Structure formats: C-alpha cells, structure tokens
Amino acid sequence: MSKLKKILTKDGSVSLRSLFFQENFHSLEGALKETESKFINPSNLKRFKDKSLNVLDICFGLGYNSASLFSNLIGQNSFLNLYALEIDKRPLEYSLESELFQNLWDPKVSKILKSLSQDCKYKDPFFDCHILWGDARERINNIPADIKFDLIYLDGFSPQKCPQIWTVEFLAKVTQRLNNDGYLITYSSSAAIRKTLREFGLYIFNIKPTKISKNSWSNGTIGIKKIDEGSLKRNIFFEKLSLMEEEHLLSKAGIPYRDPNLNLNANEIIQKRVQEQLLSNLKTSKEWREKWGMTK
Ligand SMILES: C[S@@+](CC[C@H](N)C(=O)[O-])C[C@H]1O[C@@H](n2cnc3c(N)ncnc32)[C@H](O)[C@@H]1O
Secondary structure (H helix, E strand, O other), X not given: OOOEEEEXXXXXXXXXXXXXXXXXXXXXXXXXXXXXXXXXXXXXXXXXXXOEEEEEEEOOOOOHHHHHHHHXXXXXXXXXXXXXXXXXXXXXXXXXXXXXXXXXXXXXXXXXXXXXXXXXXXXXXXXXXXXXXXOHXXXXXXXXXXXXXXXXXXXXXXXXXXXHHOOHHHHXXXXXXXXXXXXXXXOOOOHHHHHHHHHOOOEEEEEOOOOOEOOEOOOOEEEEOOOOHHHHHHOXXXXXXXXXXXXXXXXXXXXXXXXXXXXXXXXXXXXXXXXXXXXOOOOOHHHHHHHXXXXX
C-alpha cells in the first residue's frame, strides 16, 4: 500500500500527503480552514435547523468535511442521514489517533467517527451515518436507491491526479442522487467538471474566494438543479460565473474526462482526454490564461 505522509497545515490542523497521488489531502493554508470555507459555509446549514437532511460525503479521507458538518448540526437540532464513500481506511485511522484532530470537535463528533471506523455506521435519535469502503465508482450503487441528497460533498484529489472521481459517467451517477434543491459542492473549479455538470442541466456557481487575485479567483463550484433566485441573492458565499470563467468552459480545458464503463485507471482516462483535446479546434487553456492576464 502506498505511503501517506503526515502534515501540519498553517492553521494548526493536521492533514496527509499521498505519495501515490503525489498530492496533499488539503491546502497547506489549513485543512480545517479549507473545510469551512469550501464546504461548510456554502452549505448554508442554518436552513436545516430543526429539520432533516441527507448528505453524501464522497472521498471522506480524514473526515474533516463530515466532522465539521456534525459539529455544526449538533447545536441546531437537525436530523442527519449521512453516507460517506472512501477507498482507504488509513486516513480515518490517522485522524482518530491524532490529538490535534480530536481537540477540534465536540466529544460526540469523535464518537461518531470512531463508530464509523469500527462498525461502518453510527446511529442515535439525531444522526444516522454510514461509511461504504471501496471504490466510489462502485460503492455509490450500494446507497439505497430512494435516497436523494440535500448536500453532496465531492472532495477527491484533483482531476489531473485522480480523474476517476471526475468523469462524465461518475458525475452522472452523483448528479442523479442530488435533490432538486440540493447543492453539489466541490473545491474544484476545473472547466471540465463545471461543463460536465452544466450539461447535466445543473446551474453552476462559483464559490467566492477568501482573497481575490488573478490566480486565485475561485474556492470551488456549486451545482444546483433548481434555483430559487431569492435564496441565491441571500447566499453570500457563491456567485454566478464571470465572463472569464464562462470562457474557460469554452476552451480545451472544458473537454470532459470519460470512463465509459467506470473501470479505467487514471492514466487511461487522462490519455483519452488528451486525444480528444488534440483533435479539438477550441482555444487552448494557455490562450485563455494569457487573455485574462494569469501568470500560471
Ligand atoms: C483530497 S482527499 C479527501 C480529503 C477529505 N475530504 C478529508 O476531509 O480529509 C481524497 C480522498 O479520496 C480517496 N479516494 C481516491 N480514490 C478514490 C476512489 N476511487 N474511491 C473512493 N475514494 C477515493 C483517497 O483515499 C483520499 O482519502
């Protein structure tokens, strides 16, 4: 099994680096900070006060997104039904052993995580949680067919490193599970992902960055099936795509990742896309970047 390296991020929270994927689990700016700014804040959890919600956490990892979700819901009497998908048991084992991680949360959060690690489930009058171990491309089929999700967190490694989680075929399965007024939330602002989601009929929004610069214009993407303009205006965390982002979707960067039978490896998926890009007459990503004055 490939190695995971322990990391301490700038906000004092712990994370991991995968030597296999050659990528960190979180931004070095802060694992906790990333969870809050990219997943929890845009979720607008207050709308579920005293209500029930269904959440799907894809690529659970150390469990930051779910732990932070639990932590926010405990104080507001919400009834949570959660499914998590993850291929590797070690990140959760690591967070359970880490005092720095455990100190971030209410003891009930640690109890839920421990139960997920030991029994793959946790249940009390407010929380009904399950984790399905294995390749998300297969395990998503084991979630009961009648469950639609109010929130779907998509937190795989980047499309270039782990395209299996970002293909048209996998995202189709994910989108089918989204409630009409549910939010599909990801940290990725990849044009290929945004275009794929839009082609499924989702409205796409940009998660506003915490600090804006030419090279940091997004904190991710939200896809919604049916929008209510009023609640949209009240949400301070996301906004419609800018002209620059719309043009990104029309460049070669918008060409999707494909995995027709949901069984290709990363290299096969990347090669398939490169071939499609080579045959395309669309503007290159480099031309798009130059037009909008980006340096990287
Ligand atoms: C960026 S990390 C997730 C970070 C996580 N949300 C957290 O809070 O720590 C990506 C995760 O995707 C998992 N992963 C990679 N390929 C997968 C697959 N095909 N199915 C399910 N999980 C996968 C990795 O094991 C890793 O834990």
